[in-house]
Amino acid sequence: MDQASPSPQLQSVIAHLRGIAQEALATANDLESKRRLVDRYFAVHPGVLEHDAATTPVTFGQFTGLWISTRRSDSARRMLYLHGGSWMAGRVSVYLPHIAHIADATACSVLAVDYRLAPEHPFPAGLEDCVQAFRWMLEQGPAQVGRAQRCFLAGDSAGGNLALATLLALKARGAQMPDAAIAMSPATDLTWSGESLATRALVDPALNAMLMPLITNVYLQGRESPDAPLVSPLFGDLRGLPPLLLQVGDAEILLSDSTRFAERARAAGVDVTLEVYPDMPHVFQGFAPYLPEAEVAMGKIGEFCSRR
Numbered sequence: 001m002d003q004a005s006p007s008p009q010l011q012s013v014i015a016h017l018r019g020i021a022q023e024a025l026a027t028a029n030d031l032e033s034k035r036r037l038v039d040r041y042f043a044v045h046p047g048v049l050e051h052d053a054a055t056t057p058v059t060f061g062q063f064t065g066l067w068i069s070t071r072r073s074d075s076a077r078r079m080l081y082l083h084g085g086s087w088m089a090g091r092v093s094v095y096l097p098h099i100a101h102i103a104d105a106t107a108c109s110v111l112a113v114d115y116r117l118a119p120e121h122p123f124p125a126g127l128e129d130c131v132q133a134f135r136w137m138l139e140q141g142p143a144q145v146g147r148a149q150r151c152f153l154a155g156d157s158a159g160g161n162l163a164l165a166t167l168l169a170l171k172a173r174g175a176q177m178p179d180a181a182i183a184m185s186p187a188t189d190l191t192w193s194g195e196s197l198a199t200r201a202l203v204d205p206a207l208n209a210m211l212m213p214l215i216t217n218v219y220l221q222g223r224e225s226p227d228a229p230l231v232s233p234l235f236g237d238l239r240g241l242p243p244l245l246l247q248v249g250d251a252e253i254l255l256s257d258s259t260r261f262a263e264r265a266r267a268a269g270v271d272v273t274l275e276v277y278p279d280m281p282h283v284f285q286g287f288a289p290y291l292p293e294a295e296v297a298m299g300k301i302g303e304f305c306s307r308r
Contacts, residue, residue, distance in 0.1 A: 107306075197254075254282065
């Protein structure tokens with residue numbers, strides 16, 4: 001999408017992410033180090049970590065999580081948000097400021113869950129938690145309010161993958177799907193065959209293409225093929241999916257995961273909005289409000305949901 005010159009704040013974000021990426025490469029086989037690095041991903045500036053959202057703890061089935069709401073949130077207008085972290089890291093408590101910004105932008109009450117992570121819980125455990133959480137959210141609001149009047153599904157990176165896989169799982173089971181879904185920098189192809197893994201390798205400050213097959217192995221542990229639709233939604237039957245918003249940075253190796261998914265979804269008759277942000281890194285939206293481009297993207301997410 002068209003945009004002015006990159007903001008000065010972007011350079012700070014890129015330097016921050018390059019530091020994390022260097023540590024990630026040096027500790028590639030250390031799970032706890034990876035989890036600590038994911039916890040630091042958005043911590044570029046104190047303003048990113050601030051929020052004034054209210055939270056209510058949730059425990060249901062195999063997952064725990066939080067209801068997150070701001071003064072703008074409507075308890076009957078609900079969103080399930082699935083955090084990123086390569087299917088083996090990430091916590092709702094760390095993602096809380098980012099999710100609070102999503103709640104404010106969309107006027108939703110947001111349910112965010114700590115779905116089960118690999119390697120302790122390989123595929124499909126986390127996905128099953130996401131499906132269960134969405135179906136539970138339809139009936140249970142933040143204050144035990146009744147059925148949702150509007151419902152959305154969103155996620156970033158691995159959480160974007162899980163959001164799209166959840167759509168396919170819901171469709172296969174004949175279950176209610178959300179009114180719309182949002183995926184930020186989603187991984188849609190765990191065979192890692194997208195051309196941007198090569199063409200963006202030198203400009204992506206956050207992700208290393210060499211580590212992607214390792215992530216697939218940890219997530220699947222041989223239990224499913226990397227090209228199975230619930231693993232790689234790019235290869236699924238996309239007919240009948242709800243309206244989708246895909247946001248991705250032009251400076252990330254997962255660019256092709258969004259552009260190819262949008263192309264295949266449109267070919268299947270899905271209403272798809274694809275937004276490619278120049279110079280932006282992986283899940284740049286999480287740097288709002290410090291990063292002006294992230295604020296723009298948040299506004300677009302709010303507009304997308306308001307039309308549904």
